[in-house]
Amino acid sequence: MPRITAERREAKRAEVVAAARRCFARDGFHQTSMPDIATEAGVSAGAPYRYFTSKEEIILAIAGDAFRLIFEPVERLAESTDAPAVAELVAAALDTISGETVQDTAGHTVAVDELLRCVVQAWSEVLRNDEVRGPAAEGFEKVRASIADALRRGRAAGTVPATVDPDRGARVVLGLLHGFLLQRVAFGLTDTAGFADDLHAGLIL
Numbered sequence: 001m002p003r004i005t006a007e008r009r010e011a012k013r014a015e016v017v018a019a020a021r022r023c024f025a026r027d028g029f030h031q032t033s034m035p036d037i038a039t040e041a042g043v044s045a046g047a048p049y050r051y052f053t054s055k056e057e058i059i060l061a062i063a064g065d066a067f068r069l070i071f072e073p074v075e076r077l078a079e080s081t082d083a084p085a086v087a088e089l090v091a092a093a094l095d096t097i098s099g100e101t102v103q104d105t106a107g108h109t110v111a112v113d114e115l116l117r118c119v120v121q122a123w124s125e126v127l128r129n130d131e132v133r134g135p136a137a138e139g140f141e142k143v144r145a146s147i148a149d150a151l152r153r154g155r156a157a158g159t160v161p162a163t164v165d166p167d168r169g170a171r172v173v174l175g176l177l178h179g180f181l182l183q184r185v186a187f188g189l190t191d192t193a194g195f196a197d198d199l200h201a202g203l204i205l
Contacts, residue, residue, distance in 0.1 A: 025115075
């Protein structure tokens with residue numbers, strides 16, 4: 001039997017991830033079993049284990065992909081703009097999830113609601129799972145530091161008030177993003193454009 005190519009293996013792995021994400025969004029991390037994922041993917045019960053050692057490894061992959069999709073635009077803006085305002089930093093992440101679908105790292109189309117349901121569940125995993133907490137804390141600090149640096153440049157340029165502490169201000173930016181994501185998933189507040197407009201209108205600096 002010929003060996004599976006790297007491209008084919010990656011494609012099959014992406015199919016397992018997509019199936020798991022659908023299951024997690026619908027039933028939750030802990031109500032979903034590996035056989036459930038296999039059934040959703042239309043493969044044998046043991047097939048997901050060819051690509052992942054455990055359900056927790058799949059959760060980690062999905063959480064990492066979701067957080068990258070949301071927060072990488074913030075990092076890019078923070079690093080590429082001389083003095084971005086707070087509203088611009090928040091809007092950079094909101095732009096990513098303003099539509100009904102988004103492209104995941106594998107290039108597959110994913111429903112935004114599905115992705116965000118996994119994001120909110122991943123936060124609860126941070127409280128109980130060291131394998132999730134470590135990468136999450138590292139990613140959070142990376143984004144926070146990038147935003148803080150942008151706010152320092154903003155203070156120097158006069159676009160951010162001198163009274164704003166860049167490190168605490170970066171946490172405010174992330175708090176706004178986390179809060180909006182939770183409201184969207186938990187309460188169906190999907191007016192991403194209105195939220196961004198209010199920020200630009202002067203609700204925050």
